[in-house]
Amino acid sequence: MVRVLALLVALIGSPLHAQEAQVAxxxxxxxxxxxxxxxxxFSLKTGLRLRPGDASPVARFxxxxAPVIAGPDRVWALEVLAPEGERFAAWLRSDVGKRTIAGFGDGQFSAATDVRKAKAETRVTGDVDKGARLAMDLCGRCHVIDDTNRMKGLGSTPSFEVLRTLPNWQGRFEAxxxxxxxxxxxxxxxVTPPFDPRHPPPIVPLEMTLDDLEAIAAFAGTLPPADLGAPLQSR
Structure with a gap:
C-alpha cells in the first residue's frame, strides 16, 4: 500500500511536459x-508547443x-519538414487559423491559402483585354501600366513592368x-471584409471581383519585365 501511494505521489508530482518543436x-x-x-x-488548441528556431525545425516560413500568409508587403509560404509541421500548416489553413492571422494587429495580415505560388514563367489564365482596361482604370491611378500612361504614375510606386521582374510577381498581383x-x-x-467605419479609405475605393483580379494578373503576364540593367560592379 505504501509503495502504491508513493508511486501515485511521484506521478502527481511530476509535471507533464507538452511536446515541443521548432518553426524556422x-x-x-x-x-x-x-x-x-x-x-x-496554435499550442493552446493542439497541445503541440511550437517556438521559433532553426536547430531542427518542423516547418519553415x-x-x-504552400502560401499561408499575405501581407503587409509579400506573401509567405510554409514549407513542411515533419509531421508536426503539417499539423501547424493545417491549422493555418483552418477557419480558426485564418481568423487568428486576420486578427493580429491592425489587419495588415491575412490568410493566403488560395494564392497560388508565383513563378515568373507561370501561365496565368484570364481575359487579357479586360485586364488591360481594368489595370488602366483602377491601377493606373498610381502605377505606370505601359507606354499609354508612362508619364502619369506616382514616382513612389513601381510600374507593372518593374513588378514583373520580381520572382513572385504573380503572387503579388493575385494577393x-x-x-x-x-x-x-x-x-x-x-473576399475582403467591409471597411471599418472608424478607418474610412483615404481615397476613392478600388472595387473589383476575383474575375477582374484574374484578368489584371493575366494582362500583367503579357508585359515584358523591365530591363533594370546589370548589377553595379565595385572596383
Whole structure:
C-alpha cells in the first residue's frame, strides 16, 4: 500500500511536459510579431508547443511550400519538414487559423491559402483585354501600366513592368489587396471584409471581383519585365 501511494505521489508530482518543436522564421517575419501571436494560440488548441528556431525545425516560413500568409508587403509560404509541421500548416489553413492571422494587429495580415505560388514563367489564365482596361482604370491611378500612361504614375510606386521582374510577381498581383497600402482602399467582392467605419479609405475605393483580379494578373503576364540593367560592379 505504501509503495502504491508513493508511486501515485511521484506521478502527481511530476509535471507533464507538452511536446515541443521548432518553426524556422525569417527575421523579416519575426520582427512583425505575427508568429509570436500565432504559436501560443496554435499550442493552446493542439497541445503541440511550437517556438521559433532553426536547430531542427518542423516547418519553415519563406518562399518554398504552400502560401499561408499575405501581407503587409509579400506573401509567405510554409514549407513542411515533419509531421508536426503539417499539423501547424493545417491549422493555418483552418477557419480558426485564418481568423487568428486576420486578427493580429491592425489587419495588415491575412490568410493566403488560395494564392497560388508565383513563378515568373507561370501561365496565368484570364481575359487579357479586360485586364488591360481594368489595370488602366483602377491601377493606373498610381502605377505606370505601359507606354499609354508612362508619364502619369506616382514616382513612389513601381510600374507593372518593374513588378514583373520580381520572382513572385504573380503572387503579388493575385494577393495585392492584402499588401500595404492596398488593403486600406480595396474591396474584392466576397473576399475582403467591409471597411471599418472608424478607418474610412483615404481615397476613392478600388472595387473589383476575383474575375477582374484574374484578368489584371493575366494582362500583367503579357508585359515584358523591365530591363533594370546589370548589377553595379565595385572596383
Amino acid at each position: 522564421v525569417p527575421d523579416a517575419l519575426a520582427t512583425s510579431g505575427l508568429v509570436d501571436h500565432l504559436l501560443p494560440r 519563406g518562399d518554398a511550400g 495585392f489587396y492584402a499588401l500595404a497600402p492596398h488593403g486600406a482602399f480595396t474591396q474584392v467582392k466576397d
